[in-house]
Amino acid sequence: MKLNDNKKFDVVFNLIHGGFGEDGVVHAFLDMLAIPYVGSNHFASSLAMHKATCKKIWADSILNVPKAHLISSVKEISSLDALFFPCIVKPANEGSSNGITKVVDRDGLIEAVLKALEYDHQVLIEQFIAGTELTVAVIDHEAMTPIEIFPATEIYDYHAKYVAEDTQFFVHQKVLIAVNLMSFVSKHYWPIK
Template sequence: MSSFVFPSPRVTDPAQFGRVAVLLGGTSSEAEVSRDSGRNVLEALRARGVDAVAVDGIPALAEALVQRRFDRVFNILHGHKGGGEDGVVQGLMEAFGMPYTGSPVLGSALSMDKVRTKQVWLSLGLPTPRYVRLLKGDDVHAAARSLGLPVIVKPANEGSSVGVTRVFADADLDSAVELAIRYDGELLMEQLIEGDELTVAVLGDIALPSIRIVPKGQWYDYHAKYVAEDTQYLCPGLEGAAEEEIRDIALAAFRAAGCRGWGRVDVMRDRNSGRFYLLEVNTAPGMTSHSLVPKSAGKAGLGFEELCWRILEQTLPEETLA
């Protein structure tokens, strides 16, 4: 796409990165997806001559940090509770002065908490579906009445569509909550926006082309994301002013949440009104064969190896020149 002009790479010699830990796996509910992503990143960096080594999980990283075995970290852990998107591992790396890819402590922790991300967006006038924060013992039926069916019930701190249920009838609310409470943290009940499901990748200060996701089934669930081969990804997902608007909103949402480096912002577009609604920010998005950031980057002219290089470059000091 001719509208995307990327600056020249800041470095051309892979030796300038030193030894790189590709942090993957861990113990979150998204660990296997992370391992798949990590293998792809590792292969891409090595293909470009980078001295990259896989490190599985936070305890292994902590040991490596103490022993000063690496010069920087490419974080591709997903999720929380042993994943790398909740600010915990970012704090560990900050304490050791270790450069790392992706968002800092605040942006990571805030984005993992969907309720508090919404609170920040709403305070700035950014659009997001109406919601109710559910605590243990709350009346879910009353909450659904306040929002109006249909609604979505999901854990407030999980990704990859884990624990998510779309509820169209009051009788199905209890089973939706039963599924969501299997995961740690608060629950979120959200107004269901019916329409197009879109996502916008962010690389540095650039919002890449949007992707409209068209699953063969009714919903873009875990199976459609990581298993199915018949999900369609239309990129760019929109045209003209609508494409510009969604990219502007996504970049504003990313910055408002304290994020940096790279990530992905998920958005719904209401079928009737055409309005956009922000859903969440992913601060360490998937890099699998089904993943969306590589698809969008490719449309903008960046191949997978170049994308990984550009992400890793962000760990270098600003004054580093090619």
């Protein structure tokens, strides 16, 4: 894309998925050019994309979050005071579940960290919490209907999201669960300005 003084934009609807498109880089570029765009500002986008930073914000405010370690190399594994298994190993600043691995014991940890380091220079080793996988969109401070995700594999990784044809999605009809979840999200979600 080449910008010049003869072009004027009413608004940009950013559809770039993943790095640069979701991590605040495109947003900051548009801010510098004073071009309006749809979505969160660059600061909120960068905070939300960096998993360790986002976890800290939530933990410092209202949510119990899984235990985690942030590392930058395989060498740091030996210095961690407590490891928890099973765990999820993932790049700290990557989307679409790229580079994510579920690790059940110490033997798989190095390989999982190396895989995550292919996507980012920081890796989050996070306590695995078994449970229901839900996604809830929030639009103008209002939670939409929860959608339950059933991957055919053990974790909802890149393959389950974009390649597999056997991942299932169900709109919740269980009113009590939906109402409680929507109420919680609406009460505790806030946009970072």
